[in-house]
Amino acid sequence: MDTTVPAARAALYEDIRRLNLIPLWESLHSLVPAHPAPAYEAALWRYDEIAPYLRRAGEVISAEEAVRRVLVLENPALPGSASITNSLYAGLQLILPGEVAPAHRHTQSALRFIVHGKGAYTAVDGERTTMYPGDFILTPSWTWHDHGNPGIDGAAEPVVWLDGLDIPLTRFFNGGFAENGQAASQRVARPEGRSLAAYGHNMAPVRQLHTGTSSPIFNYPYERSRAALETLRRQEEIDPWVGVKLRYINPLTGGAPMPTIGACMQLLPAGFKGRAHRSTDGTVYSVVEGHGRVDIGGRSFAFGPRDTFVVPSWLTLAFDAPEDVVLFSFSDRPVLEAIGLLREEFLPE
Template sequence: MNAPHPMAAARQQLYADMAPLNLTPLWEVLHALVPRQPDTPCVPALWKYEDVRPFLMRAGQAITAEEAVRRVLILENPALRGQSAVTQSLYAGLQLILPGEVAPSHRHTQSALRFIVEGSGAYTAVDGERTTMRPGDFIITPSWTWHDHGNDADEPVVWLDGLDIPMIRFFDAGFAQNDESKSQAVSRAEGTSFARYGHNMAPVRHDAPFGKTSPIFSYPYERSREALDRLERDAPIDDWDGVKLRYLNPLTGGSPMPTMATFMQKLPAGFAGKPWRQTDGAVYSVVEGHGEMLVERGGMQWRQPFGPRDHFVVPSWHTARFVSGPGCVLFSFSDRPVQQALGIHQEERLS
C-alpha cells in the first residue's frame, strides 16, 4: 500500500480554503481540459426510418403544426439525452408537415438546413420566396430570415432539420421572433434566387442577400445526383469517400452556411472504403441504396447496416469507414466551417 503524499493534507486544505472565492486548481483537471486527443462524450447512433416513421405519424395525430410551431422529433445522441443535441455542437430532428398544414413564420439567429426525406409538394418560404420541396433537395433557412413551411400536396412530407442550436447556445447568442402573420407574403417568383446565383453567374451590382449565408437557399437533388453520376463514370473513385462533393456558397466558394458544411456523396456498387477520422462529427441521411458503417474508438466497435431514409451520426475522432454492395447516396452535414475558421480542424485518412 502506497504511503499518502506528504503534501496531500496541505493541498486538500488549500482547496477547501480557496473554494469560497470560486478558485479551483488547474493541475487537478489539466489532463481532462487538454486531452492528448479529442475525447468526445458522443457515441455513434443510427435511427432506422422504419422505426421512427410511426412515431412521426402519431405526432401528426397528437399535435398540429401550428400548435407545435415545428412538429419535430429530435434525434438525440444517446450520450447527450436531454440536451437536444446530436453532437455537442449540432442539432438534428425529423419534421413532419401534413397536407393543408402551415408551420407558422418566425425567425431566429440559428442557421438551419432542411434535407427532404419523404414526400413532394410542400414548400419552404424564405424572405418572400418559396421553393417546392422534393426528396433529396437541400434547403437553407439563413440566420435571422423569416421562414415558414406549408403543404399544398396530398401526402405527408418529412425532412431532416439540421441546426447549430448547441453552438449558438454555447455563445449565449440566441434570439427568436414570431411573425405577425402565419404565412409571409410571397414577393418573388419561385426560382428567382437560383436564376440570379445558381449558374456560375451573379448580378453585376448586388449585396449578399443573406450575409455570410449562400444567396441560393434551395439546391435541387436532380443537379447533385447528375454531378455524382458523371464523376462516378468519368473520374477516379476516392478510396475513402467514393465520389463526394461539398455544397458551395457561390459568392465565396465556402460553405453554404457559416456554421455548417453540407456534402453529398455516392458510394459505387462494391465499394469497400478505407478508414478515416475527423474532428468534425457528422450527421448522415441515406438518400438511396444500402450500405454499412463501421466505426471504432478506444477498442469499442460499432457496425450497422443502413438503408434509404435512415439517419446516423459519426462523432468526432471516431475511426470510420463505409462499405456498400449495391451502392448508395449519402447526404451529410457537420460543423467543419467553424473548425476551419478557428484553425483547429484535423482529419486523417488511414490505410
C-alpha cells in the first residue's frame, strides 16, 4: 500500500489549518446532504409529569424575580441550548394569582398558547386580553408586553401557557435586543377586544391601518377556532393525512401571524388513522383535547391533553386518534417559505 498519499494529505491539512482553511472534500456530504438530517430529535413532554415542578418553581421564585417563570422544554439532543428545534424555543410558563410578570420587549417574536387555567391576561402595546385555555396569543417582535393574573369575578387560579419563540433563529443572526419597562405593568391605552373587533371580522379600519409585519390580532380565541374545525368536520371530507387542519393568518396579508413563526389548529376525528407525511419545517405540537398516538420517524409516542411533542424536519409523521383529538402546532414554516426551502411529501397509503 502506498502510504505517501495519505501522509501528504495529512501534511496538507495541517499546513492549511494555520491559515484557517479546511478541505471541503472531507465534509462535502455532511454539508450538502441528500436529505435533511436535523441535529435534534423527536421528543414528548408529559404535562402531568411537569406540573409538580412548575408548582415547586412557584414556591421558590416569584414572577417578578424570575421576570418570566418558565421551565424550558429543551430537546434531548441539544443539551445546553435552551432550544426545542434548531430554530425554535419552547417553555411552560406559570403565573400565580395576584402576580405580574413585568413589562419588557425584545426583538424575538413570541407566542403564548394557554394550556391550563383562566383569568390571567397578556398586555401587548397598551391593550390587554384575558386568556382562556386554547387561546393563541401573539407578542410580536419589539412590542411591549406584560402578564398578570387578577382572576375573573374575584376568583383566581394558577395559569400555565406554552411559550414559543424564535430565540435560536434570532441568536443565529445576532439580532437579539431587549429592554425592560419602567413599570411592572404598562399603561392600558385601548379597551380589551379592540384589535379583534377592528381586524377579526373580515374587515379592517379605513384609517390608521396596522403597519407592522405581524398580525394586528394578538388573541385568536379557542372558542372560534374550535367552532371552525367542528363545522368543517361536519361539512367536508376528512383529509387522510392531517384530518381537519387550519392555519392561523394575518388578516391583512393572508400570511403567517408573525414573519418567523407559523401556527395551526387541527382536529383528528375519533377513529382517525392518518397516513404518513413529512415537511422540512420543524414543528412543536401541544395537545388541546383527547388521547392518541403519534408516529414520528418510526418512534411511537402516546399523548394526552396538555402534552407537548416535537417533530423534526423531514421525519415522517402519522397520527392515530381513537377519540376526538385537537392539536395546536407552531413551526418555522414562514422562514422556509420565504427562502424557498419548504418541501412537503404526503406518502401514499
